[in-house]
Amino acid sequence: MKEKSKSYQTSAKTMYAAMTILSKNGGSMPIRILMQEIEKAVELSDWEKEVLENTGNIRWQSNMHFTSVDYVRAGFLIKKKGTWTITPEGEENMKLGPERLRDLAWQRYHEWYRSKEPVKVVKPAEHQDEENDPAKENIIELETLEERAANGIREYLKSKSPYEFQDMVAALLRAMGYHTPFIAPKGKDGGVDIIAYVDPLGAQTPRIKVQVKHKPETAIGASDIRALLGVLRAGDIALFVTSGTFSADARSTSTSSREFIRLIDGDDFIDMWQEYYDKMSDEDKNMLPLKRISFLGNNE
Numbered sequence: 001m002k003e004k005s006k007s008y009q010t011s012a013k014t015m016y017a018a019m020t021i022l023s024k025n026g027g028s029m030p031i032r033i034l035m036q037e038i039e040k041a042v043e044l045s046d047w048e049k050e051v052l053e054n055t056g057n058i059r060w061q062s063n064m065h066f067t068s069v070d071y072v073r074a075g076f077l078i079k080k081k082g083t084w085t086i087t088p089e090g091e092e093n094m095k096l097g098p099e100r101l102r103d104l105a106w107q108r109y110h111e112w113y114r115s116k117e118p119v120k121v122v123k124p125a126e127h128q129d130e131e132n133d134p135a136k137e138n139i140i141e142l143e144t145l146e147e148r149a150a151n152g153i154r155e156y157l158k159s160k161s162p163y164e165f166q167d168m169v170a171a172l173l174r175a176m177g178y179h180t181p182f183i184a185p186k187g188k189d190g191g192v193d194i195i196a197y198v199d200p201l202g203a204q205t206p207r208i209k210v211q212v213k214h215k216p217e218t219a220i221g222a223s224d225i226r227a228l229l230g231v232l233r234a235g236d237i238a239l240f241v242t243s244g245t246f247s248a249d250a251r252s253t254s255t256s257s258r259e260f261i262r263l264i265d266g267d268d269f270i271d272m273w274q275e276y277y278d279k280m281s282d283e284d285k286n287m288l289p290l291k292r293i294s295f296l297g298n299n300e
Helices: 006-024 031-041 059-073 088-096 098-116 134-158 162-175 222-229 248-256 266-279
Strands: 028-030 077-080 083-086 179-183 194-197 207-213 236-242 261-264
Touching: 006 028, 006 031, 006 059, 006 083, 006 088, 006 098, 028 031, 031 083, 059 077, 059 098, 059 134, 088 098, 134 266, 162 179, 162 194, 162 207, 162 266, 207 222, 222 236, 222 248, 222 261, 248 261, 261 266
Parallel strands: 207 236, 236 261
Antiparallel strands: 028 083, 077 083, 179 194, 194 207
16 A cells, blocks of 8 residues: 655644544634644644745645645535634544545545536545645635634734723624613623613613623633523523633523523624624724725635
């Protein structure tokens, strides 16, 4: 049997490590943090840690980015604006081990590739020239641009004070058509930062009680979710917005609650801000101004 190339071995072990780390940490993680965790978990050779002269990227990281396209096309991963998420199918197929999982991902990528580009020659089975695939290069380039844009927005959001972030949440609710007569002033808020209504007088239900936490580097725990649920009254629903993330226990608490509660993490907030941006007033837009740029893409 022909010995696997060094690139193949690197991609198999780093991608398997990535999926293992995701599986053990709630399923999702920003790629910048995932890379740090992989470096701790995997023994990397000097060759793998070498900086590539033509791009300035680290070899194993570049290799893993290219290989991840296979895992996405195989249905094992979802990548969205710099965050990687393992799918249930990815979890299930981890039992194959690093190399067999790598082979299955590669096979499924090329099945997709043949279906989209029937006139082009598919690479032979030994995985040669992994990083000279024009289709993958285009995908990675677009993902990189999206990741940089998302990271820029995240860093801008981090620079805001807790009360500025609270005002941004209220602005988003207004853009969605809600009325926000109560936004908590500085000081003790009684567990509710914003109260939003579906009508100007607040006579109709539901009333939305909103808790806002500006903790971009922190996962909100279940106790915070229970505290918000504890202030709900008849006709109320709850909304918890954080610039960070929610722990698995927090999400479990929300889904098992009898009362309706919606959790919005930092990435959700950014997505919703982008979605409703055009419906905001100029004053609200200035809290997090965006500039739209279009790139040639595809519908895949």
